[in-house]
Amino acid sequence: PGNGTTLATHKDRQQLYLGAANRIMALCDEYYGKDNEQVLPRNIANQAAFMNAMTLDIAMGGSSNTVLHLLAAAQEGFVEFDMNDIDRLSRSTPFLCKVAPATQQYHIEDVHRAGGIMAILNELARGNKLDLSVG
Template identity: 70%
Template structure:
């Protein structure tokens, strides 16, 4: 029977100092016998796919507490590929995946967390957290911020649905007037969420479902849809259940390397082809498979 990892820091006379520090974060005596769940949030005001995640992290944390766990939230960085594109900023995008992977690993292992909820969304954030989850191999649930709504604009008397790429294409077209380009720019990204379209972010958030590490709807429910909130709440409940199954029932089938096995990776690749997803997913899936 595996012992709760967190008891390394919460049990024993020699951990009086660690417990004192835990108490300063709000923990009480009874909390030292509960699973400590790390909540890796990627909230940032730089990225539309992540601007709403601050509140979502608190939803997850409260649900973890209700289910009998102790939630400890921390943040990772998040780069917006769309904003970074077209200049030297893009040099930092793919390397940020590794920083995210390492930061999740460091926070979880340094503090001996028992399980992990990954709140991700955009292009390199979900892959970075996926690498970390398979590296750590402790119970994990992914829940993303969801895709933004598509833009809508009236052009030549017709309603046109558009996304970020449409605005980029319009700007690059010398035959488009400045006025029409401005209309497209203002309408392409109307809400929070990852860019609407089967780009890397939405593709990877669908593939975490195929890998078995996120709940149904993780990759497709809109960021603004009421059911997206339900996913966050369920993630909080589920991670406590998975932690108890592993540490109290010795159920290794709940571990990410058991769930996201070879067949699951094949399934994820098949799904990406079937839904016409991003080819970048192959880059990220191969990196994740190396961790498992």
């Protein structure tokens, strides 16, 4: 958490790298040391995770790149997620913030100062717009 809105030059970036490395090592230990297949990408990147990711993107104003990449990743991972899902989500997801390049008034560092992606996810969760069973 925190990586989505932290600028590349921000002082917290190094801690994020270390946290990511520790998380990767913990996942490797779970799989290789404990035979836990629940930590494999195919079990993490499921339909609910794709729906949550798209819901977040829509709440932030949407991006054609997100649509393109999520659809491609879902197809590669054999996850049932398509334009019908995106259409359905777009009709029920609140628009919470507008960030550059959609506006020049607010930039990603403003989102970071306001609590980042986690703050937006918390608002979506409060509105029952996310599947919280996704780890």
